[in-house]
Amino acid sequence: MNRKRTSLKTIRAFLIGAGLCLVLAGCRQGPPGRTIHLAHGLDVTHSVHLAMVRMGEDLERLSGGRLRMEIFPNQQLGSEREILELLQIGTLDMTKVSAATLENFAPKTRILGLPYLFRDREAAFEILDGPIGQELLDDGLEFWLKGLGFYDAGFRSFYAMDQPITHPDDLVGKKVRVMESVTAINMIRSMGGAPTPISWGELYTALQQGVVDAAENNPPSFYLARHYEVCKYYSLDEHTFSPDVLIAGTRFWDQLNEQEKAWIREAADNSIAYQRELWALAEAEALEKVAAAGVEISRPDKRPFAEGSREAYRLYEADTTLGRLIRQIKEFQQ
Known part of the structure; x- marks a missing residue:
């Protein structure tokens, strides 16, 4: 900026x-x-x-x-x-x-919003x-x-109202709430969803009223914001560690x-x-609580999500500085 x-x-x-x-x-x-x-x-x-x-x-x-x-x-x-x-x-x-x-x-x-940038938390x-x-x-x-x-802040994963998101194809045609982040918008778009920026404080109502069909966040945020009351499907694809x-x-x-x-x-x-x-x-605790509240928790194969989100990398890899940082992070984990 x-x-x-x-x-x-x-x-x-x-x-x-x-x-x-x-x-x-x-x-x-x-x-x-x-x-x-x-x-x-x-x-x-x-x-x-x-x-x-x-x-x-x-x-x-x-x-x-x-x-x-x-x-x-x-x-x-x-x-x-x-x-x-x-x-x-x-x-x-x-x-x-x-x-x-x-x-x-x-x-x-911006690189911290790229999907599957890190192998694991450690x-x-x-x-x-x-x-x-x-x-x-x-x-x-x-x-x-x-x-x-x-x-x-953990790994961010998808949650939805009407069906579990177990493959990028499940995002096609869905309005997915994202943060005010170009990286997040590009990621959802590359997977086939329709990114919809909405403030965190307004998201519960937006889900309840059908303004968006799905959202993505870490388990404690999903639980503490009570979004599990509206969204009964939580798919732990763990696409970003932001x-x-x-x-x-x-x-x-x-x-x-x-x-x-x-x-x-x-x-x-x-x-x-x-x-x-x-x-x-x-x-x-969050995962235990939302499961007890009737949320269906799934752990989908991450490979289709990683492959489907490759387009989100292209612009940043072409940038001299961001491309260098991405390469250094990937090489560190080899």
């Missing part, structure tokens, strides 16, 4: 931020020290939120009370895109967003916690966003001294390890 295109969005974010200043100003009163304001769009029962609470506790302990954290969950301060814009102008300090949202701000992260985190992952985290720096690490990304705004980060940055990095690393443990438990 170039700077000209972001100008109008930045103005809109500034206007939103001006109102939020009144809210955040009250949070800055209190004992001496710095209060870090972090916002995200998830429920307070989600593993990411629980990990962020742990991060705040660790940060206050490590800093001896000189750094504290105030967390605003449940989209209290806006959507993921709006929150990123608030980080860019310095109204907000930190957030967690999906890699699909981040790709609109940091172009290299390989994914070995790559994301290494030099390739660091390159992706650094991609947002010129857009005033500093990536700090990757939370586990992590959540912990981010600080550079306008905030650049104000910190080296000791403060070290405290935040340590607290963030601890929270990431803790969240990945919580995620594994949440994923198992």
